[in-house]
Amino acid sequence: MSDLIWLHEDGLRADHPVFAAAGVNNSAVFIWDDAYLQQMDYGFKRLVFIYETLVELPLTILRGDQFECLTRLAGEAGGRILAPATPNPRLQQTLERLRRGFEVEMVEDVAFAPLPQEVDLKRFFRYWNKARKVAMSPSSGSRTDSQ
Amino acid sequence: MNNLLCDFATRDALIDYVAELSPWLDDRQVSPVVGGAAAAMHRLDSIDPLAYGRTRNFLGGAVTGLSPFVRHAIVTLDQLRNLALRRCERPAQVEKFIQQLAWRDYWQRVYRRYPERIWSDVEPYKTGYSAEEYAVELPQDIAAGETGVACIDQFIAVLQQTGYLHNHARMYVAAYVVHWRRVSWQAGARWFLHHLIDGDPASNNLSWQWVASTFGNKPYIFNLENLRKYADAGINTTARDNAVLDASYEMLSERLFPRGTARQ
Numbered sequence: 207m208s209d210l211i212w213l214h215e216d217g218l219r220a221d222h223p224v225f226a227a228a229g230v231n232n233s234a235v236f237i238w239d240d241a242y243l244q245q246m247d248y249g250f251k252r253l254v255f256i257y258e259t260l261v262e263l264p265l266t267i268l269r270g271d272q273f274e275c276l277t278r279l280a281g282e283a284g285g286r287i288l289a290p291a292t293p294n295p296r297l298q299q300t301l302e303r304l305r306r307g308f309e310v311e312m313v314e315d316v317a318f319a320p321l322p323q324e325v326d327l328k329r330f331f332r333y334w335n336k337a338r339k340v341a342m343s344p345s346s347g348s349r350t351d352s353q
Numbered sequence: 354m355n356n357l358l359c360d361f362a363t364r365d366a367l368i369d370y371v372a373e374l375s376p377w378l379d380d381r382q383v384s385p386v387v388g389g390a391a392a393a394m395h396r397l398d399s400i401d402p403l404a405y406g407r408t409r410n411f412l413g414g415a416v417t418g419l420s421p422f423v424r425h426a427i428v429t430l431d432q433l434r435n436l437a438l439r440r441c442e443r444p445a446q447v448e449k450f451i452q453q454l455a456w457r458d459y460w461q462r463v464y465r466r467y468p469e470r471i472w473s474d475v476e477p478y479k480t481g482y483s484a485e486e487y488a489v490e491l492p493q494d495i496a497a498g499e500t501g502v503a504c505i506d507q508f509i510a511v512l513q514q515t516g517y518l519h520n521h522a523r524m525y526v527a528a529y530v531v532h533w534r535r536v537s538w539q540a541g542a543r544w545f546l547h548h549l550i551d552g553d554p555a556s557n558n559l560s561w562q563w564v565a566s567t568f569g570n571k572p573y574i575f576n577l578e579n580l581r582k583y584a585d586a587g588i589n590t591t592a593r594d595n596a597v598l599d600a601s602y603e604m605l606s607e608r609l610f611p612r613g614t615a616r617q
Binding site: 215216217218219220222238240243244246247248249250251252253254255256257258259260261262263266267268269270274275278290293294295315316317318319325327330333334337338341342343344345 | 384
C-alpha cells in the first residue's frame with residue numbers, strides 16, 4: 207500500500223504539506239495533461255516556467271489525461287490520493303471524480319492569515335481590518351483557518 | 354500515459370522539449386524569468402521590503418518579481434511575510450509589503466467562496482454603460498500591441514515578450530482596454546492570463562474587475578501626468594504619442610463617462 211501524491215500546478219513545492227500528510231510509502235506525480243493546459247489557455251512562456259519548476263521537484267512527470275492517469279496509478283498503489291487544496295474548479299472536479307473510487311485528501315498549504323471562515327470579503331479593506339493583526343505577526347505554521 | 358524527461362543539459366534543450374509537448378501553440382516566446390525553487394531562492398535573497406514600501410508604485414521600483422513563484426506555490430505568502438518581518442526593525446516598516454501579500458490572500462479567498470465571480474461581473478459597471486455596451490472580443494490592434502498609444506504599446510510588448518508586467522503597468526493597460534476602448538474586462542483578463550507567467554484567475558480577473566468598477570466603487574483611470582510620475586526612462590511619455598491620455602482627470606472623466614460615474 208502506497209499513497210499517491212498528485213502535485214498539480216497550484217502546489218509546486220517540495221515542502222508543500224501534502225508530502226508530510228502522505229504515508230512513508232508514497233510516490234508523487236505531475237500529470238502533463240494536454241487538454242487541461244489548453245483549457246487553461248496557457249501560453250508557451252507559462253508552460254516553460256512550469257516545466258522548469260517540475261524538473262527540480264521529487265516527482266515523476268507523466269503525460270496523459272489527469273483522471274485516467276491518477277485512476278490507474280492509485281489503483282496500482284492501493285493507498286490514498288493526496289493533493290494540494292486548490293480553488294481551481296477543474297482540478298476540484300477531477301478530485302471529486304476520483305473520490306468515487308478512492309480515498310482522496312486535499313491538503314491545505316500553510317496559511318498566511320488564519321481567520322474565521324466567514325470573514326467579510328465585500329471589499330479588501332474590510333478583510334484587511336480583520337487580517338492585519340495576524341498578517342503582521344510571524345506565522346504559527348497553521349494550515350487552516352480558525353473555526 | 355508516458356514518462357516525460359526531467360534532465361536537460363541546457364535551458365534551450367528544455368525549451369525545445371516543451372515545444373514538442375505543446376504542438377497546439379504557435380507563439381514560442383520564452384520569458385527571461387526562469388522557473389523553479391532555485392531561481393526563487395535567489396530572488397528571495399535580494400528582497401528589500403523597506404524599499405518596496407517606498408518605491409513599489411514606480412515602474413522601476415524595488416518590486417520582487419516573485420509573483421510567478423507565489424502563483425504556483427513555489428514560494429508561500431507566509432514565507433515572504435516572515436522574511437519581511439526578519440528584515441525590518443519595526444513591523445510598521447514592512448506593512449505596505451505585507452499588505453500587498455494580503456491582496457493575494459484576499460483574492461484567493463474570494464475565488465474559493467465565490468468561484469462564479471472569476472468570470473462574472475460582481476456588481477454593475479459604474480461607468481454609465483451597461484455590460485452589454487462593452488465589446489466581447491479583444492480588438493486586434495490591442496492584441497498586436499499596435500494601438501497607436503505609445504506607452505500602451507510598449508507595455509503590451511513587454512507583456513508578450515516577458516510574460517511579466519509591473520502591477521501599475523497592468524492597471525494602465527487594463528484601464529485603457531476597458532475605459533478608453535470600451536472592451537469587456539473579461540476579454541482583457543483572458544488575454545492577460547494567456548501571456549502572464551504569474552497569471553492567476555483570482556488576482557488577475559478580480560483586479561480587472563476592480564479597474565472596470567464591477568468590483569469597486571468607481572472606474573480606475575489614469576492620465577499622462579500620472580504616467581510621467583511613475584514611468585521609468587524607457588517609456589515614451591510624450592504628449593504627441595499619447596494624446597488620448599493627455600488631459601486632466603476631470604476632462605477624461607467627462608470624455609470617457611459622459612453619462613456620469615454614479616452607481617447604476
